[in-house]
Amino acid sequence: MIPPFTDTGARRRWGDYFSEVGDLPSRAGADAAELPDDLQAHVADSMAASPGGSELERLDAALSRLGRPIDYLRPLLADELIERGTRSYSPVTIARGISYAVMAGSRRAAIALIFGIGYLSLAIFTGMAVLKPLWGEHVGVFRNADGTISAGIVARSDGARELLGWWSILIALLLATLLYVILTKGLRALRHRR
Structure with a gap:
């Protein structure tokens, strides 16, 4: 659900942000087809709730509250891949989940390292x-x-x-x-x- 932007800068910023969002789940092989649509709806609602300002300012405010896609999607993708891998006992899916967990942060990295050594x-x-x-x-x-x-x-x-x-x-x-x-x-x- 892309808002009908009149500002070309806001339209370009929207496209750049959501192309990054779309790339992460597909690179992970995750079943997250609905994720970009959910995030677009969330950002559009956040923009609509923002008082005043140009389209670009309201979009920037909404996106800054949400954060960089890589920061909040890696943990979600790691959890999804690990859950899917543990249900199917698929070592490839588990390994991909562990690699995303390592990239997601220090606590996750420590846990992923322990399990990685176990799988090694x-x-x-x-x-x-x-x-x-x-x-x-x-x-x-x-x-x-x-x-x-x-x-x-x-x-x-x-x-x-x-x-x-x-x-x-x-x-x-x-x-x-x-x-x-x-x-x-x-x-x-x-x-x-x-």
């Missing part, structure tokens, strides 16, 4: 399970000659002895599955707590 660990366990049959001498849990233990995808030293053998595939898959369910349910619980 999950990827490492999955990688171990996949790579064990292909590169077995470097994947697993090893006791080195000096008594230290190395686990994961490692550069195996001389005299290292593998401790788990092929069991490392099953253990890595179980840990990856368990970690994925815990992290996804944790994200869902965190989302519903707000």
Whole structure:
């Protein structure tokens, strides 16, 4: 709902602002088709309620009260993507939601970083399970000659002895599955707590 502007500066300012609003949900892959319409209605109502001034002044006042689209849309998009990802258990959607949460602010960034590290660990366990049959001498849990233990995808030293053998595939898959369910349910619980 674009107001019938007579001021070309106000029309241009409106177009610039809402092109930025329209870009963010589409870049995130979010289902936010109604968002620009809702925001346009809100800004138009805010302009109509403003006393006096030119169209451009009333539009600038309404937009400054609303703020920059990137500042208020990133948290909304992060929440939407994380919620959608935790419902579908889609790692790609969760990763996009976490990336938007990181860009949204410090508290969100800290939470997203914790979950990001968890999902990275999950990827490492999955990688171990996949790579064990292909590169077995470097994947697993090893006791080195000096008594230290190395686990994961490692550069195996001389005299290292593998401790788990092929069991490392099953253990890595179980840990990856368990970690994925815990992290996804944790994200869902965190989302519903707000």
